Structures are given as C-alpha cells and as structure tokens.
Amino acid sequence: MQDIKKTYTSKKKGLSKRILFSIGEQCNMNCRFCFYRFLGERKFKKVREAEAEILRLMEGYACSDIDITGGEPTVYPELMEILEFCSRAGLKPSIVTNGQRLADIGYCKRLKKAGIEDVLLSLHGTRSSHDYMSNNPSAFSKIELAVDNLVTTGIPFRVNTVITKLNYTDVPDMVGIVSRFNPVCFNLIAFLPIGSWDDRSRGEADELIVRYSEAAPYVKKAIDRLEENGCRHINARFFPFCTMKDYEKYVCNIAQIPYDVYHYDFSSWLDAPDIKKESEYAEMSHQLNMQENTLSDTCLECDISAVCGGINRKLYEYNAGCEEAYKMGRKIEEPLFFKERKV
Numbered sequence: 001m002q003d004i005k006k007t008y009t010s011k012k013k014g015l016s017k018r019i020l021f022s023i024g025e026q027c028n029m030n031c032r033f034c035f036y037r038f039l040g041e042r043k044f045k046k047v048r049e050a051e052a053e054i055l056r057l058m059e060g061y062a063c064s065d066i067d068i069t070g071g072e073p074t075v076y077p078e079l080m081e082i083l084e085f086c087s088r089a090g091l092k093p094s095i096v097t098n099g100q101r102l103a104d105i106g107y108c109k110r111l112k113k114a115g116i117e118d119v120l121l122s123l124h125g126t127r128s129s130h131d132y133m134s135n136n137p138s139a140f141s142k143i144e145l146a147v148d149n150l151v152t153t154g155i156p157f158r159v160n161t162v163i164t165k166l167n168y169t170d171v172p173d174m175v176g177i178v179s180r181f182n183p184v185c186f187n188l189i190a191f192l193p194i195g196s197w198d199d200r201s202r203g204e205a206d207e208l209i210v211r212y213s214e215a216a217p218y219v220k221k222a223i224d225r226l227e228e229n230g231c232r233h234i235n236a237r238f239f240p241f242c243t244m245k246d247y248e249k250y251v252c253n254i255a256q257i258p259y260d261v262y263h264y265d266f267s268s269w270l271d272a273p274d275i276k277k278e279s280e281y282a283e284m285s286h287q288l289n290m291q292e293n294t295l296s297d298t299c300l301e302c303d304i305s306a307v308c309g310g311i312n313r314k315l316y317e318y319n320a321g322c323e324e325a326y327k328m329g330r331k332i333e334e335p336l337f338f339k340e341r342k343v
C-alpha cells in the first residue's frame with residue numbers, strides 16, 4: 001500500500017501552494033454534470049485583465065503553482081501567452097481541461113514550449129459512459145489520443161473523475177485503462193449539484209446522483225487498481241468517511257483539501273488572502289461545511305464529524321442517512337488524522 005502521507009503536506013511543511021485562476025466560462029463541450037451547465041452567457045477574460053488578476057493572486061498568496069481553469073482553457077485564444085506569462089512570473093502553470101484539443105500533438109508541443117508543468121484531465125468513464133457524460137460522441141477517442149500525446153511530449157497529467165449514476169460502475173475499468181499511463185494524481189469526486197444547479201434543475205440532478213452506498217464499492221475497487229498500478233496520490237473527494245470504511249486515508253473532503261498539494265488553495269478560490277494559518281483554514285473549512293453540508297443524527301454522535309464535514313445538503317435527501325458513527329474515545333479534530341494514522 002502506498003504511504004499517502006508522503007504526497008500530502010505535513011503541518012511542518014505547510015499548506016498547498018497552488019492557486020486557482022479561472023480564465024472565464026466559455027467551453028467547447030456541454031457536459032451533463034458541469035457546474036456551469038445552467039449558466040447564461042459564458043465569457044472569457046481579456047488577456048491583460050487575466051494577467052493583472054494573476055499578479056494580484058501572486059501578491060495575496062504564497063504560491064508556486066497555478067491551476068488555470070475555465071470553462072475550457074484550451075479554447076482561450078491566448079492560452080500560450082498566459083502560460084508564458086505565468087512561467088516568467090515564477091509560477092508553474094497547469095490547465096484543467098477536457099482534453100479535446102490535446103488530441104492534436106502539435107498543440108501539446110506548443111503547451112510544452114510555453115512552459116506547462118502538467119495538465120489536469122477530465123475523464124469520466126469508459127468509452128460509452130464518458131461520451132454520454134460529456135454529451136459528445138467522440139470525446140473518449142480524443143482523450144485516448146490526448147493521453148498518448150501527453151506521454152509522447154513528456155507532459156505529466158493528473159485526472160479528475162466525477163462519480164455519478166451514469167458512470168460509477170465503469171470507474172474501475174476506466175482506471176485500469178488510464179492508470180497504465182502513470183497519472184501523477186487521481187481524484188475520484190462525488191458529483192455535487194452546486195454552482196448553477198438549483199431546485200429548477202432537480203430533474204437533471206436525478207439522472208446523475210448516486211447513493212454513496214452504491215458508488216463506494218466501485219470507488220474502492222478503483223482505488224485498489226490505482227494502487228496496483230503505482231499511482232501515488234489518490235483522492236476520494238466529498239465522500240463521507242463512514243461510506244469509505246478501511247479506505248479513510250484516501251478521503252479528501254473540505255477539511256483535508258488545504259493540505260493537498262495537488263489541489264488549489266481554497267482561499268484563492270474564495271478570494272480570501274487573509275487566511276494564512278492552519279487554524280484559519282480549519283475555521284474556513286468549518287464554515288464551508290456549515291454552508292454546504294448537513295449533519296445527520298448519526299453525524300451528531302460521530303467522533304470525526306469535524307474532519308468529515310457531514311453530507312452535502314443536496315445529496316442528503318438521496319442518502320437516507322449515513323452509515324455508522326465513529327466512536328474513537330475522543331473528538332477527532334486533526335484534518336489529517338486518517339492519513340497520518342498507522343493503519
């Protein structure tokens with residue numbers, strides 16, 4: 001089993017030094033689970049505006065890496081200019097991408113030349129489930145080419161997989177295919193109907209939301225496969241700990257995120273540069289959990305509720321309650337308790 005501690009920052013080494021920058025919401029796909037699915041007009045920022053914002057972020061945060069997200073950054077006409085700008089400013093740039101443009105090896109070479117550090121690829125299943133989730137019949141074929149091209153050009157990649165009712169049974173097979181290409185990090189993320197999702201999109205959410213208890217065995221099987229193939233950094237994100245029994249060290253919820261070197265600093269997303277100390281991150285995590293999540297009666301009796309965060313409010317009604325409360329003999333407050341525990 002991997003020593004997951006080594007890929008997380010410890011208290012001594014500090015918190016994640018990665019920031020998030022959104023270039024705008026424009027995109028070349030229309031994925032069924034997208035945060036922005038119900039957003040009206042989607043626009044990109046102008047280059048100078050983007051550069052000014054990156055400099056402002058650099059002043060506010062002690063950062064070394066930047067995840068450029070969209071929308072879809074590869075649709076942005078001046079992406080290479082932005083990447084070069086980040087490199088010159090001393091940041092290691094990365095893009096969060098659906099990978100469609102990376103099917104062109106010439107484009108990957110341009111990314112490399114512009115100084116890209118790695119890419120965070122969205123991959124949501126085997127061919128049929130990925131294409132259906134992405135609303136695009138050729139999406140998976142292009143991702144296959146993209147992965148080949150990334151390997152050929154020597155650009156490392158991480159993977160984000162959103163777990164929904166449409167793909168959860170496929171996730172172990174998908175992981176088996178892609179993990180042979182050595183992704184640096186693999187995030188298995190429970191779908192959250194947040195962002196532009198609201199009560200009016202309830203019908204669409206019903207198509208996507210899967211109960212934790214149904215998805216968890218497949219998520220665990222996927223983790224086993226990633227382990228077998230040597231992936232060093234695996235996250236099950238936004239899963240209540242009690243649904244991931246024996247796999248707790250992989251769970252990365254809001255309280256753990258500030259320590260994940262492959263996740264951007266939450267405070268850069270919230271535009272809260274004053275948050276600097278661990279105790280302030282803990283308070284921020286608590287407030288986000290109060291805002292987004294709910295605690296069931298079982299959670300109220302659970303000794304790890306502070307590090308788990310409970311259940312997303314919108315998902316709660318689909319999950320008739322959580323599993324068993326943890327009884328640890330004391331209230332656990334350390335966010336990395338399960339990662340640091342000798343299991």
Ligand code: SF4
Nearest residue numbers: 240242299302305308
């Ligand atoms: S706080 Fe609630 S959801 Fe989290 S592990 Fe405990 S019982 Fe489960």
